[in-house]
Structures are given as structure tokens and as C-alpha cells.
Amino acid sequence: xxxxxxxxxxxxxxxxxxxxxxxxxxxxVKYNIYDIYNIDPSIINQTDILILVIYTYxxxxxxxxxxxxxxxxxxxxxxxxxxxxxxxxDIMYGKENFNAALDKFDEVLNLSNAKKISDxxxxxxxxxxxxxxxxxxxSEKLAKNYVF
Numbered sequence: 019x020x021x022x023x024x025x026x027x028x029x030x031x032x033x034x035x036x037x038x039x040x041x042x043x044x045x046x047v048k049y050n051i052y053d054i055y056n057i058d059p060s061i062i063n064q065t066d067i068l069i070l071v072i073y074t075y076x077x078x079x080x081x082x083x084x085x086x087x088x089x090x091x092x093x094x095x096x097x098x099x100x101x102x103x104x105x106x107x108d109i110m111y112g113k114e115n116f117n118a119a120l121d122k123f124d125e126v127l128n129l130s131n132a133k134k135i136s137d138x139x140x141x142x143x144x145x146x147x148x149x150x151x152x153x154x155x156x157s158e159k160l161a162k163n164y165v166f
Contacts, residue, residue: 020049020160021061024071025084030106030144034153035071037145038104041157054083059090067164068101068132070123077111078118088126097131100164102156103138104149116140135159 020042024035032053039051052061054072062068075081080088103124107117117140124138136156141149 019065020047020067020069021065022049022051022069022071023054023057023061023087024051025054025073025081026071027073027081028106030141031071031073033145034104034106034141034149035069037150038069038071038153038157041154042160045157045161047157047161054081054087057087059086062087062090062094062096062099065099067135067160068099068127069104070101070120071104072119072123073105074107074111074115074117074119076115078115080119080122084119084123088123091123091130091132092126094130096127099130099132100135101127101132102135102160103127104141104153105139106141106143106145109142116142135164 024031026032042049103120105117105120109116139152
């Protein structure tokens with residue numbers, strides 16, 4: 019099961035998640051898409067492929083609504099799961115804080131033995147052509163190599 023989980027205040031990450039969903043749909047790949055506000059974090063244990071789209075709050079902080087999911091991942095063994103991280107942030111907070119929540123999720127996903135699909139996609143504020151092309155590339159890679 020492919021689960022796209024997103025967290026968005028401004029709508030930027032919702033747009034990114036929907037773009038990813040649309041790219042999967044266009045190549046015939048089925049998925050579920052959920053706002054993190056509306057999920058039970060244990061969904062992670064029924065996920066084969068996780069597409070996580072989150073923002074970074076303030077100076078490198080994981081958003082409040084994503085903390086339970088972070089803790090669930092931290093306390094899980096996810097050796098059969100593949101994941102992709104995408105998110106928007108604001109470079110104004112400096113390189114060390116730019117999309118730092120993604121780095122924190124990457125660390126716990128790696129420690130839980132989940133396998134990363136492609137490099138983390140960090141978007142400055144809103145979707146742009148580079149991000150859209152990367153999403154298409156990742157979607158095609160998923161369809162070719164990971165979808166069962």
C-alpha cells in the first residue's frame with residue numbers, strides 16, 4: 019500500500035502531495051493520500067511505501083501535528099517499507115534549518131530500517147519546475163521498481 023501523508027499550513031505541501039498523487043495516478047499507480055491531522059500514526063505499520071510531505075516549523079522544528087508520527091516511526095521496525103521525503107521550507111531560516119524536519123524524519127526512518135527511494139526533495143516555499151520534474155522522476159521510479 020502506498021500512503022502519501024502530508025502536513026500543510028500554507029497549502030504548499032498539500033499542493034506538493036497532490037502533484038505527487040496526480041503523477042502516480044497518471045501512470046496507473048494506486049495510492050492513499052491523507053492529511054497528517056486526520057490519521058492514526060500506527061498507519062505507518064500498514065504502509066509498504068511512504069511518501070511523506072511535511073514542512074519545517076520555525077528554525078528546524080518538526081510540526082506539532084507530525085510529532086506523533088515521528089514517535090511512531092522512531093519506535094517501529096519498518097524493514098519492509100520504502101520511503102520518499104519531500105517538503106517545502108523557507109531558506110530564509112538558513113541552510114542548517116532549511117527543511118530540517120525532513121532530515122529528522124530521514125534519520126528515524128533509516129534507523130527503523132526503512133529503505134529510501136530517492137534523495138530528499140527540499141522545495142523552497144512553493145512547487146517549481148525543478149520539483150515537479152523530480153516528482154515525475156520519482157513516480158516513474160516507483161512504478162518501475164517498487165509497486166507490486
